[in-house]
Amino acid sequence: MTALNSKQETVCIFGTGDFGRSLGLRLLQAGYEVVYGSRNPNNSALLPKGAKVMSYEEAPQRANVIFVAVHRKNYDFLPSLRPVLEGKVLVDVSNNLKRHEYTESNAEYLSMLVPVAHVVKAFNTISAWSLQSGGLDANRQVLICGNNVDAKQAVVDITHSLGLTAVDRGSLRVASELEDLPLQLFPLWRLPLRISAGLLGAVFLYVLIRDVGYAGAVEKKDKSFRIMISLANKVFPTVALVMLALCYLPGIIAAFVQLYNGTKYRRFPDWLDRWMLCRKQLGLLALAFALLHVLYTLVIPIRYFVFHKRANIYISLIKENKTYEFNDMWAWRSDSYLSMGILGFALFVLLGITSLPSVSNALNWREFRFIQSKLGYLTLLLCTAHAFLYGWDSFLNASAYKWWMPSSYMLALVVPCVVLVLKTILILPCLDRTLTRIRQGWEKPGKAGMHKNAKSSQPLIL
Amino acid sequence: MTALNSKQETVCIFGTGDFGRSLGLRLLQAGYEVVYGSRNPNNSALLPKGAKVMSYEEAPQRANVIFVAVHRKNYDFLPSLRPVLEGKVLVDVSNNLKRHEYTESNAEYLSMLVPVAHVVKAFNTISAWSLQSGGLDANRQVLICGNNVDAKQAVVDITHSLGLTAVDRGSLRVASELEDLPLQLFPLWRLPLRISAGLLGAVFLYVLIRDVGYAGAVEKKDKSFRIMISLANKVFPTVALVMLALCYLPGIIAAFVQLYNGTKYRRFPDWLDRWMLCRKQLGLLALAFALLHVLYTLVIPIRYFVFHKRANIYISLIKENKTYEFNDMWAWRSDSYLSMGILGFALFVLLGITSLPSVSNALNWREFRFIQSKLGYLTLLLCTAHAFLYGWDSFLNASAYKWWMPSSYMLALVVPCVVLVLKTILILPCLDRTLTRIRQGWEKPGKAGMHKNAKSSQPLIL
Amino acid sequence: MTALNSKQETVCIFGTGDFGRSLGLRLLQAGYEVVYGSRNPNNSALLPKGAKVMSYEEAPQRANVIFVAVHRKNYDFLPSLRPVLEGKVLVDVSNNLKRHEYTESNAEYLSMLVPVAHVVKAFNTISAWSLQSGGLDANRQVLICGNNVDAKQAVVDITHSLGLTAVDRGSLRVASELEDLPLQLFPLWRLPLRISAGLLGAVFLYVLIRDVGYAGAVEKKDKSFRIMISLANKVFPTVALVMLALCYLPGIIAAFVQLYNGTKYRRFPDWLDRWMLCRKQLGLLALAFALLHVLYTLVIPIRYFVFHKRANIYISLIKENKTYEFNDMWAWRSDSYLSMGILGFALFVLLGITSLPSVSNALNWREFRFIQSKLGYLTLLLCTAHAFLYGWDSFLNASAYKWWMPSSYMLALVVPCVVLVLKTILILPCLDRTLTRIRQGWEKPGKAGMHKNAKSSQPLIL
Incomplete structure (x- = not known):
């Protein structure tokens, strides 16, 4: 030794x-x-x-x-x-x-x-x-x-x-x-946190005016107790859906910019670069709000307010000696929007798990893109369908507009629908083919000249 | 400088x-x-x-x-x-x-x-x-x-x-x-995904025929709206429980193979090797289905269908001027199966967390085995008890069999029960002792000769 | 080649x-x-x-x-x-x-x-x-x-x-x-597991005597079926809240010890060191119990017992021909405690996620402290408020004391309140300033002499 x-x-x-x-x-x-x-x-x-x-x-x-x-x-x-x-x-x-x-x-x-x-x-x-x-x-x-x-x-x-x-x-x-x-204190989280704070504030103000304000001014009822759960459960899903859509919007804008430029060798504008870099954070915040929405929804049947409302429905049904007719369409609608929401949330949780560093490190590039892109759009689609089915035909109903303000779920649908429509355009074969070639290094002949030489003659590695 | x-x-x-x-x-x-x-x-x-x-x-x-x-x-x-x-x-x-x-x-x-x-x-x-x-x-x-x-x-x-x-x-x-x-695109997930797709399809078809088909053909009722939640909430727990059991089945088969061979120095058949390698993926998919089951269960009281059904029960109770007698046994049964389910699911989430790469890397071999094996069997036991208590004595009731088809929860119990019975046999002291020795390198005298030399004379490191 | x-x-x-x-x-x-x-x-x-x-x-x-x-x-x-x-x-x-x-x-x-x-x-x-x-x-x-x-x-x-x-x-x-x-088998988890086992046992015994025992002895009713969910849903939240508070107590004690010693260069007593080292494990166990509490709470409306109780309320309301008056204060109270609970739990989940090795490794020291300390105290505050609002004014009511035993939620509030009060004292400017200086290496003049030399003349790096 x-x-x-x-x-x-x-x-x-x-x-x-x-x-x-x-x-x-x-x-x-x-x-x-x-x-x-x-x-x-x-x-x-x-x-x-x-x-x-x-x-x-x-x-x-x-x-x-x-x-x-x-x-x-x-x-x-x-x-x-x-x-x-x-x-x-x-x-x-x-x-x-x-x-x-x-x-x-x-x-x-x-x-x-x-x-x-x-x-x-x-x-x-x-x-x-x-x-x-x-x-x-x-x-x-x-x-x-x-x-x-x-x-x-x-x-x-x-x-x-x-x-x-x-x-x-x-x-x-x-x-x-x-x-x-x-x-440093979360430098990459600053922008997403500010966006979500702004959205939360704006949507909260909107539903506060529309639900509590209108009830107070027009119906002369004090509905302020609704702030704690009913309003929260309108604000969180709205913000969650908008922010999920905001994750996918910059990628779509970037694709259109590349199609317009005819090359990938041109820098994106600064605001787009910054937006692209914080997509993961945007998505995780959206997931947090979606979780809050799930919890706020699941406690509904425990609420005193709901217990009271249901008791009164039962009492009035009996007093008026009515039978409560089963409406098949309502059953379909109620079950469908719940089902879409559950599936969308479960997929969203999966996206969140794969963005954990130790999980995403174990994936190769192809697997990571499959999950974050394909499954991501599927999540967005399911959550948008969830909101559509929740609203059903109520947008046709005049009572859905108080002071001409539409219900919050209608606002929530604007950005996701824009994203889904633009994405549908992008996966049309003609555009998709051009985009794939551009991303492999090909350049539109007229545009390539801007770099002095025809670099396009030699596609480079991704 | x-x-x-x-x-x-x-x-x-x-x-x-x-x-x-x-x-x-x-x-x-x-x-x-x-x-x-x-x-x-x-x-x-x-x-x-x-x-x-x-x-x-x-x-x-x-x-x-x-x-x-x-x-x-x-x-x-x-x-x-x-x-x-x-x-x-x-x-x-x-x-x-x-x-x-x-x-x-x-x-x-x-x-x-x-x-x-x-x-x-x-x-x-x-x-x-x-x-x-x-x-x-x-x-x-x-x-x-x-x-x-x-x-x-x-x-x-x-x-x-x-x-x-x-x-x-x-x-x-x-x-x-x-x-x-x-x-590569998730090579280790292929087999488990195929198994779960097959199970999902088969169980869905089964409950579709049994619940919607039977109601349409025999009772002349359109129950197709039940597909969205009621059927989904039969398919997902069934598949989750079967797949959880399928995680533990190959380990048990391997133990019996080793006992039969009298040595651990013989290769397992190829299908068993492939099955053993995808146990983690099988378990994580089972966890995903269990999560869906939990969400589908928790939205039950928000459903229009349930609200309608309960209203009718209350109305008929009052019309018939009955008092609703409290059944102590039913209270025990309802609370027990919910409690078993909750504890089983919570343990299942714990298993899922410890299979995250960064968590499992921080565990030593003994800790990893303790969680994945001991706690895993406890999870399986709790989830099986959950399904048993849910069914209670309904398997004795002829109305549980439509077109001679038993309820889906009975099907779900077959594989888990087989696994639990076989595991109970394996932990009998006599078998357990032999198995431990085999895993430490010991070989049955008659079998050792197959490798030409009596290697068993020198047990080797695990 | x-x-x-x-x-x-x-x-x-x-x-x-x-x-x-x-x-x-x-x-x-x-x-x-x-x-x-x-x-x-x-x-x-x-x-x-x-x-x-x-x-x-x-x-x-x-x-x-x-x-x-x-x-x-x-x-x-x-x-x-x-x-x-x-x-x-x-x-x-x-x-x-x-x-x-x-x-x-x-x-x-x-x-x-x-x-x-x-x-x-x-x-x-x-x-x-x-x-x-x-x-x-x-x-x-x-x-x-x-x-x-x-x-x-x-x-x-x-x-x-x-x-x-x-x-x-x-x-x-x-x-x-x-x-x-x-x-080794989870050496750092031993102490927290023992603490939680002790707490679980003690609280369970307490609520068993208070709820089931009292009902059996005084009210002559068999309420033993309540063990499965009602009692469990008192035991888990109580233990979760106490253990969350126990995570923050040692840090507060350490601060007071440092203030008393006037230096950070003196070893803490052994029990405090051991306690400090297992704070993460204490917190994760508290999170597990909080998750169980959430699940036990969300299944409430599915329980047979609850369905039966509600049916009887509706029936008696109708029989007595009463209208069920809406109580605005009750609505506020019910919604507020649910809302606090949801927000507290969501923050708690966030704390849990950041304690995953791969996530906490990606944070710098300042970010880690921000989450585990600032957000941690916010979580404790929300959860304590949740328990307070749940109880509301029932502590004034004699019926809340059976055999002079207060309700379990009152017991749960003792340790968190102590922690929050002590923390409030510590962030008073005068104490906070002294503590910050001590943690940067400053020593109270009278105390520094204990190390022979005036090391305080040269503050050292953290």
């Missing part, structure tokens, strides 16, 4: 905070020797067992890689260490508390303070907590940037030893981008 | 399509120099900033690795480049539009065209889109094959620099397999 | 069981030459094509790395191979059937048997099955430990070639820890 190998590498960590301690522990577990640099080398409480603590001057001497786990505002002791740090790899792991706090990135600032060292930005996207939890769970990527290839390689090696994946993101100029990452 | 290191490697990309552009961008971000080879080197519209474009002859000169991001049918310019490509690494990233389009794989064809280069197949399972999205999300594996170890290593190094994982799949003969992967 | 490169490495595997065969197949696919060592080298049935089988003496000769895929109790042939194994890397992949079966780990035992070889523990956390399934799914980590750095590196290289991630966990002393991992 051999003793611990003599080649063991030493890594130095400046700073004994949470991140420094967690990193040191993982490095020790991975077989590195760890030396902490500290202003007070005698204070080693809470540091992992097996690590040494030295002064800032001594600690880096035997190490090639030094992690600077200190807040940027405490970098001022570093310039005095220049002789010791010359030619060594300084890893900046720091993050700021807000974005744009400083003009240059922490790593570039560090590089100006200690120009004799090779500064690498890394590990700032990894939290102390995920370093500690380690084990089978922490399969996160370490994003790395820096100007010196060998210095980056040294950090990549350490990253791999810790069982993490390293992604080289380029030169130190990228550092400010990496430092922004941990401060 | 050091300038960009001089050792920076150059990578060449033939082809400026979507994939070529996305790959170039990632390579530039990772610090490589990128040179595009193009028929029209002046046309660099849309190419990532920082990349150079040259002619096919010039571009590969300074690079060791050349990515061929061009459709196979445009490979014809490559043979003329032989002198420039000699000894270099050619990475074939191409995919075809359908399977079996050509007799040999694209990579082998490329290798025949340019025999002086080392051809490596790689990156064809990665889409341009997932290269672009990059960042924290794209943790997909790059499958690699090729005949030259050094050439493969060069591609592995590039893969790692891009933050991706490389999997060496062997020699270039495997290329056709890798080229098939992106063209 | 070049032939297979001559540098191809040879790997030896002792043992031809399931694991040995699966590993050999993967190694062959990755381009290694594989030689099996076997007591009976003529018996090569079931071994992967392309592998050789030799005697234990011959097999290791050309290989540097030898996998020992044999049960520990069969290690006794290894000491006789010492001359052949000298200086080679022996990889111990073995697992035991139960924990603490032997005093020292299998790998350390192997190292004592063959001291001339470098023993590395690895691959024991990977199952034969996940090696076989391979492809896009098996992104599991290989945990490695050993005393020799070069030996470990050789195993790391093989791991990478197989497309797996290697995590170096340190010296061979860690081996017993790695050998325990595959034998």
Whole structure:
């Protein structure tokens, strides 16, 4: 049995905070020797067992890689260490508390303070907590940037030893981008959340005026208690259906733009690009509203209001000594719209599940497109049919329009119908064939000239 | 601060399509120099900033690795480049539009065209889109094959620099397999989908004849409106329960086969192997049908038909001046079957969640088996009890048989009962002990001889 | 086209069981030459094509790395191979059937048997099955430990070639820890499962006595049928709400401890640490009970008992010739508590989804904290409001207390209210400011002295 190998590498960590301690522990577990640099080398409480603590001057001497786990505002002791740090790899792991706090990135600032060292930005996207939890769970990527290839390689090696994946993101100029990452708060969700907030507000106001306002002003009845469930159950399905349609609209617009341009080698307008990029988020929000609609619908028979209304129907039926005739058409209609809704919702849940990262990663491109496109349009079709059958012929009835305002379900149908009609046009054989060729790289002869050369002569890989 | 290191490697990309552009961008971000080879080197519209474009002859000169991001049918310019490509690494990233389009794989064809280069197949399972999205999300594996170890290593190094994982799949003969992967459409789901389609069709036909057909022919009533919900809510639970049982049946058959063979070192028949491999998919489809059953059940009180039926019951109760006596047994029965169903469904959802890749990857083998086997049988038991309690004693009643056809829930119980009985036999101590020993490598003395040597003398690791 | 490169490495595997065969197949696919060592080298049935089988003496000769895929109790042939194994890397992949079966780990035992070889523990956390399934799914980590750095590196290289991630966990002393991992059965779930079992039992007993016992003893009515749904639907929501509150209580206690200590650099008591570590599991169990509560609530209108009760209400209303007056306040109350419940449950589902490994890995620290903390407290607030509105003013009513026992929903409100009140205190500006400073590394002057030096002069990175 051999003793611990003599080649063991030493890594130095400046700073004994949470991140420094967690990193040191993982490095020790991975077989590195760890030396902490500290202003007070005698204070080693809470540091992992097996690590040494030295002064800032001594600690880096035997190490090639030094992690600077200190807040940027405490970098001022570093310039005095220049002789010791010359030619060594300084890893900046720091993050700021807000974005744009400083003009240059922490790593570039560090590089100006200690120009004799090779500064690498890394590990700032990894939290102390995920370093500690380690084990089978922490399969996160370490994003790395820096100007010196060998210095980056040294950090990549350490990253791999810790069982993490390293992604080289380029030169130190990228550092400010990496430092922004941990401060982001759902950047891709902003636009979809704003759209859904706007739609929720607008539809709520509409049904509030139409249902509660009209009843108060014209019928002199206080129906404000309907806000909690009846109105909510008009707002959520309307917004869900519109947002589901909004997922598929940009793809259709893009197809028409490509058909008009006669090529796929022209950039889409910015607003279309941004819209295309947040389709997944739009769809997931629509799913959330659809779930709320399902729950609000299923509690209907438990509501006091419904219990009361039904009791009165039964009582009046008996008092008037009527028999309640069975209406076959109504049975068909009621069962059909419920059935369409259930099938549409179940497919929608399936779409949601396949957009989970671990599921979509296990699909190949063809499978992913099949689900998100074919099954997606089927979902939209079922949900639109659900709304149509729910309304049935009530749009013919004058009583459906209060103050000339149509019922909310009619508004909900506008965008989905536009999307479905446009999609039907796009899958006409003549258009579909042209579009497929364009997407394989073909260009309309007249248009190709715009790129100076007839690139269309050589279709390229998708 | 050091300038960009001089050792920076150059990578060449033939082809400026979507994939070529996305790959170039990632390579530039990772610090490589990128040179595009193009028929029209002046046309660099849309190419990532920082990349150079040259002619096919010039571009590969300074690079060791050349990515061929061009459709196979445009490979014809490559043979003329032989002198420039000699000894270099050619990475074939191409995919075809359908399977079996050509007799040999694209990579082998490329290798025949340019025999002086080392051809490596790689990156064809990665889409341009997932290269672009990059960042924290794209943790997909790059499958690699090729005949030259050094050439493969060069591609592995590039893969790692891009933050991706490389999997060496062997020699270039495997290329056709890798080229098939992106063209697959749910290969493991085919059999389960066919089974469920067959079951759905058969059960639907059965209940259609029994419920709608019988009512039309014998009772002269049109009950066709029942198709939308009442029949659907018989078809889905029946298929769900049968398919859940079909998940566990192959494991039981395999156990009996092993007991009969007296060894685990004999291959199962092919049909059993195929069946075992799609158990997860069978179970997930069963879960989908169970979810539909739950939704169809919960909308019952909202249906017009139910509202009408209940109104008539209330009216007739009052007209006949009866008091509605409370039947304690009926209350027990109704509540018990609902309760069993709810618990069974909740456990079923738990099984579904643990089969998500990211969840099952976080479990060790023992935990996975505990959930999928122990909790799985508990789910089957609860769901079978749910169906039994639903039927109660109605199977004794002649009116449950129309045209001698039993109710669909009775059919649903056949397979689950067989599975549960066989499982009960298997956990009898005497059989269980033998089976455990067989699975640890023990072989029945008489049977072991079939492998020439008494391997049973040395049990091997599971 | 070049032939297979001559540098191809040879790997030896002792043992031809399931694991040995699966590993050999993967190694062959990755381009290694594989030689099996076997007591009976003529018996090569079931071994992967392309592998050789030799005697234990011959097999290791050309290989540097030898996998020992044999049960520990069969290690006794290894000491006789010492001359052949000298200086080679022996990889111990073995697992035991139960924990603490032997005093020292299998790998350390192997190292004592063959001291001339470098023993590395690895691959024991990977199952034969996940090696076989391979492809896009098996992104599991290989945990490695050993005393020799070069030996470990050789195993790391093989791991990478197989497309797996290697995590170096340190010296061979860690081996017993790695050998325990595959034998664990949900270690983090034990405490939460015990807490929930205790709560379920206690609340069930409470409502059993209060509802069924009281009715039997005082009202002389047999209400035991209520156990299946009515009681279950009191037990599950109570336990769900209490456990949701228990998720947030330890964080609040920790904040008060830090405020009292005036520093974050002091360890929490052990029970608090354990509690903090299982918050996720507590929350997921609470979500499971909340789902059961939702399902039990939604089946209410299908129950025979409810149908009977409603029929009697309608009949008595008609017999007494009453009109059923609409009570606006009751409508508000009924709709509000349902609405709060639905919104709370939907948010709870969102929390559950973000705790899936693949989703939480895609979030940065700030996003994760936003969801789990801000949205978590909002969920608790909504669910508590749901319970309050459900009860309304019934706590004022003497009939709500049977045998002086309050209704179960009142018990359910105790812990959530405590948590919400304490949290409100903590977000008071004065306390919040101090707490934020403490969490950024600041220490109360009087307390800092406890660590000998004024470390507070240098706030450290989080």
